Amino acid sequence: MSSTWEIVIGMEVHVQPRTRSKMFCGCAIGELGDPPNTHVCEVCLGLPGVLPVPNKAAVEACLKTALALGCEIPRHTKFDRKNYMYPDLPKGYQISQYDLPMSVNGHLEVGGHKVRIRRVHLEEDTGKLVHAGDKLHKAWESYVDLNRAGVPLMEIVTEPDIRSADQARDYAMELRTLLRTIGASEADMEKGQLRAEPNVSIRRQGSEELGVKTELKNINSFRALHRAILFEVDRHRQVLESGGTVVQETRGWSEAEQRTFSQRSKELAEDYRYFPEPDIPPLELDPPWIERLREALPEMPAPRRERLVRAHGLPASDVAVIGADRELADLFEGAVATGAAAKQVANWIVGEVAPTGKLPSAANLGELVKLVTDGSITRDQGREVLAESVETGRTPAEIVAEHGFQQVSDESELRVLAQAVIDANPKAAADFRGGKKQAMQALMAELRKRAPQANPRAANEVLIRLLS
Amino acid sequence: MLARLGIEPGDEAYYAEQLSGILEHIDRLQQLDTEHIPPTAQVVEVASRLREDEPRPSLTQEEALANAPAAVNGFFRVPSIQEET
Amino acid sequence: MTDDLTRLTVKEAHRLLRLGSVSAADMVTAHVERIERLDPHVKAYLRFTPELWEKQAAEADRLIHEGESRPLLGIPIAIKDVLCVRGVETTAGSQILKGFRPPYTATAVQRLFDAGALMLGVTNCDEFAMGSSTENSSYFPTRNPWDLERVPGGSSGGSAAAVAAGEAMIALGTDTGGSIRQPAALCGVVGMKPTYGRVSRYGLIAFASSLDQVGPFARSVDDAAVVLSLMSGFDPLDATSSERPGMEVLNNYGAGVKGMRLGVPREYYDVKGIEPGVKAAIDAALAVLRMQGAETVDVSLPHTDYGLAAYYIIAPAECSSNLARFDGVRYGLSEVDAPNITEQYLETRRKGFGGEVLRRVMLGTYALSSGYYDAYYLKAQKVRTLIKRDFDEAFKKCDAIVSATSPTVAFPLGAKTQDPLSMYLCDVLTLGGNLAGLPGISVPCGTSDGLPVGLQVLAPQWGENVALRVARAYEEASQVTAQVADVV
Numbered sequence A: 001m002s003s004t005w006e007i008v009i010g011m012e013v014h015v016q017p018r019t020r021s022k023m024f025c026g027c028a029i030g031e032l033g034d035p036p037n038t039h040v041c042e043v044c045l046g047l048p049g050v051l052p053v054p055n056k057a058a059v060e061a062c063l064k065t066a067l068a069l070g071c072e073i074p075r076h077t078k079f080d081r082k083n084y085m086y087p088d089l090p091k092g093y094q095i096s097q098y099d100l101p102m103s104v105n106g107h108l109e110v111g112g113h114k115v116r117i118r119r120v121h122l123e124e125d126t127g128k129l130v131h132a133g134d135k136l137h138k139a140w141e142s143y144v145d146l147n148r149a150g151v152p153l154m155e156i157v158t159e160p161d162i163r164s165a166d167q168a169r170d171y172a173m174e175l176r177t178l179l180r181t182i183g184a185s186e187a188d189m190e191k192g193q194l195r196a197e198p199n200v201s202i203r204r205q206g207s208e209e210l211g212v213k214t215e216l217k218n219i220n221s222f223r224a225l226h227r228a229i230l231f232e233v234d235r236h237r238q239v240l241e242s243g244g245t246v247v248q249e250t251r252g253w254s255e256a257e258q259r260t261f262s263q264r265s266k267e268l269a270e271d272y273r274y275f276p277e278p279d280i281p282p283l284e285l286d287p288p289w290i291e292r293l294r295e296a297l298p299e300m301p302a303p304r305r306e307r308l309v310r311a312h313g314l315p316a317s318d319v320a321v322i323g324a325d326r327e328l329a330d331l332f333e334g335a336v337a338t339g340a341a342a343k344q345v346a347n348w349i350v351g352e353v354a355p356t357g358k359l360p361s362a363a364n365l366g367e368l369v370k371l372v373t374d375g376s377i378t379r380d381q382g383r384e385v386l387a388e389s390v391e392t393g394r395t396p397a398e399i400v401a402e403h404g405f406q407q408v409s410d411e412s413e414l415r416v417l418a419q420a421v422i423d424a425n426p427k428a429a430a431d432f433r434g435g436k437k438q439a440m441q442a443l444m445a446e447l448r449k450r451a452p453q454a455n456p457r458a459a460n461e462v463l464i465r466l467l468s
Numbered sequence B: 001m002l003a004r005l006g007i008e009p010g011d012e013a014y015y016a017e018q019l020s021g022i023l024e025h026i027d028r029l030q031q032l033d034t035e036h037i038p039p040t041a042q043v044v045e046v047a048s049r050l051r052e053d054e055p056r057p058s059l060t061q062e063e064a065l066a067n068a069p070a071a072v073n074g075f076f077r078v079p080s081i082q083e084e085t
Numbered sequence C: 001m002t003d004d005l006t007r008l009t010v011k012e013a014h015r016l017l018r019l020g021s022v023s024a025a026d027m028v029t030a031h032v033e034r035i036e037r038l039d040p041h042v043k044a045y046l047r048f049t050p051e052l053w054e055k056q057a058a059e060a061d062r063l064i065h066e067g068e069s070r071p072l073l074g075i076p077i078a079i080k081d082v083l084c085v086r087g088v089e090t091t092a093g094s095q096i097l098k099g100f101r102p103p104y105t106a107t108a109v110q111r112l113f114d115a116g117a118l119m120l121g122v123t124n125c126d127e128f129a130m131g132s133s134t135e136n137s138s139y140f141p142t143r144n145p146w147d148l149e150r151v152p153g154g155s156s157g158g159s160a161a162a163v164a165a166g167e168a169m170i171a172l173g174t175d176t177g178g179s180i181r182q183p184a185a186l187c188g189v190v191g192m193k194p195t196y197g198r199v200s201r202y203g204l205i206a207f208a209s210s211l212d213q214v215g216p217f218a219r220s221v222d223d224a225a226v227v228l229s230l231m232s233g234f235d236p237l238d239a240t241s242s243e244r245p246g247m248e249v250l251n252n253y254g255a256g257v258k259g260m261r262l263g264v265p266r267e268y269y270d271v272k273g274i275e276p277g278v279k280a281a282i283d284a285a286l287a288v289l290r291m292q293g294a295e296t297v298d299v300s301l302p303h304t305d306y307g308l309a310a311y312y313i314i315a316p317a318e319c320s321s322n323l324a325r326f327d328g329v330r331y332g333l334s335e336v337d338a339p340n341i342t343e344q345y346l347e348t349r350r351k352g353f354g355g356e357v358l359r360r361v362m363l364g365t366y367a368l369s370s371g372y373y374d375a376y377y378l379k380a381q382k383v384r385t386l387i388k389r390d391f392d393e394a395f396k397k398c399d400a401i402v403s404a405t406s407p408t409v410a411f412p413l414g415a416k417t418q419d420p421l422s423m424y425l426c427d428v429l430t431l432g433g434n435l436a437g438l439p440g441i442s443v444p445c446g447t448s449d450g451l452p453v454g455l456q457v458l459a460p461q462w463g464e465n466v467a468l469r470v471a472r473a474y475e476e477a478s479q480v481t482a483q484v485a486d487v488v
């Protein structure tokens, strides 16, 4: 990037709130790969005469998100119709929010940089189109699946405050952490529960004017978000430096070709003819309701990460994992509260728990870490115990007792065992006495074969003593 | 292409003429000073009607497609989405 | 004898059915015979539902036999073609919905079924309820049973004509700007539009969502009242439906008008184009009400002249959006083999929509488009506030407002089809009630040149019982009741 250009990015992120049913009807939320048109009813099919009734859980998820982003919540909000005809839009309009969104003016801190949130509002998703033929512009016909139509979506719009592809990615990741922390969404990008659409423009360093922006779509991962922005910034720079002008348009990211391509410049002039949705009465956002939601919010990710460092002395690499997930952070602090060593707990979470995504109870993890730390069981045994504890919910102590994992550290028992091994392996014993230190390996192997539960460190010490 | 109505080219003048009477009549609204009048979008005071997040049975795929002019493999079929150039 | 059954009110029929002197099957037979004789002339019905009436009549007779009593058990009704009935072709009078069979039943209809009613068939209407004469039906016009060369009014003309001709005891209609009250007046029956939100709109194919309401046609005020009370009340499927108890529409409605103040708006009384015969009938009706102890007082609705203009922005704006779903993708008429989707939309809608629908969609699209929104749509919404305030002020001086329902009696077929504005003016006395969300009823109040005249009573929001009370007192005192027209 030449130093003469400044990157300006605003983000529109669509997030599917965690609900059991759709935004305006009782259809269950389907899974990716379900047969087409099996999660549809008269309402989300847009059959004539039916009416939308908003989902309370979706409204509350949106309000919680707005509160977590420090937004102002107005006293009243309403839904509006955004009118356009497209085969994936059954009613010929999308129910969205226009001039009285559910919240405005928030912010999210990303790596010490403040990104202002312009608005958070609620709307409904469209259906899905499958094109016969490999590309849209070559397709001779298309097929419509309305399983997604009417799924609730929160739209979170920033001001153009983001200055790099890194920052854009970090913003999206931080937003995901926040959404998971407050339980507003699972925010899984691959499942389409979080869709980031950056508006990218560049301008001469020091200029106050915004350049012409392009909006990027079809981005399915944080990596793709990063790459798409880098590509687009570079494209803008090349266009501008060769004396051209950037066309305001929507561009799609092609994962296969690793580039953006023009999708829709013609529809720029689309007039959505927004007007208040007459089928849904306005929403009164009563202050006591909002206060209840605010009070129920858990600790936000940023202060929590700070505490993980300050109170528990965790390194940044551990915080990056544990602080990014509320459940992991809860598990960490819960296990530490049982008296287990913080760094050990963190190691177990980062190394063993996070990769599987299956969480033990905090009490069980604390107990397990203590058993490993004080040498009662080996680390390998610990892994087995953890897996079984997650599976069955039983305590590590119970599992250890049942499997006989308890290590034998008792001096007198080990002495009997060691003597038997020496007697059975006179050659190895003689070699060791003769100065061949590696002969100890054979003796230890024999000992562990006879008694896997023996504490290896203690057994080793006993052997050395008997042979010297 | 207003509201995708499919008015035939020759009919435009006919509809314009039919609309002119009502448009002329409607213009009388401009006589009223409404600067400080709030708009009424909904006339009855009902507010905050939310439904609990409880799934209800959906239609079966057969029911969903029962009225479809063209259905293929569980989908609604539509012609090419390519816009005319 | 069987023909007599088609002249009964619900109240009378209910008594005979309960006594066992007639069966629900007899009721159906009598009506079907009369329909077969008269409907080829009147053309009130678009289609019939024998599969429903047979099942429902058998069930009603079984229940009667078991001694069960339901308010509409064995009562034959007709349903306007904009109210969805599960499995029954429902087309909103339009070609674009030809063959459409909804997998759900409108709440208002379901509640009448639950009360024991038998469905005879689907009645004709103006396409998407846009019209005042039923001539905008894409199938055929319905005739006025009192004069087959004249219109029945609209848009619920089929329902009004069916009740007037004895082809149904009750019919449901919908009223967006007068579409129940005006045809009730022109056909000489009782028709009532409730307060916006009183009756669920679920299953009503929307014309203008903020104005539409479902209501009954009947041959007596009592019948209209009981049917309305059965349909009323909260529906979880309609977020705009009220939680107020439906039965409150009957509160005290038989108490008479003694001591009531009835407002006569001068803008309505002297409305442009009112026929002298209509005015005379209204004068006589006011005299009857005064004799019953009511006081008539002058009131004013100063923004009346702007109501039509506001209405013809708001209703088309909403309809332009409501009708966007008719795209030929999921149901209805479709040019699915068009070369591309744009062509499919254009061809489907050009073939499927009639002229009046196209006009209103154009008008509404225009009123909502950027650059015109403030001058048209927003302006109209503000004027809607002014009109509502006019009524609020008037109701400080009176309990109910009385006027003619329509400035004219039924007009000849074709008289207004070439001049949309003249057709729109049919609703000038009724659409204010829709803009303000008020309940209103039209009751027969004599004739002019042998054609029925309707008296409209408007009440404050949620005051159905007040409107019914005035209408009932008038009906009782005047001895003017809805007659069954013997067409041929």
Ligand SMILES: [Zn+2]
Pocket (backbone or CB within 6 Å): A022, A025, A026, A027, A039, A040, A041, A042, A043, A044, A045, A150, B058
């Ligand atoms: Zn649904």
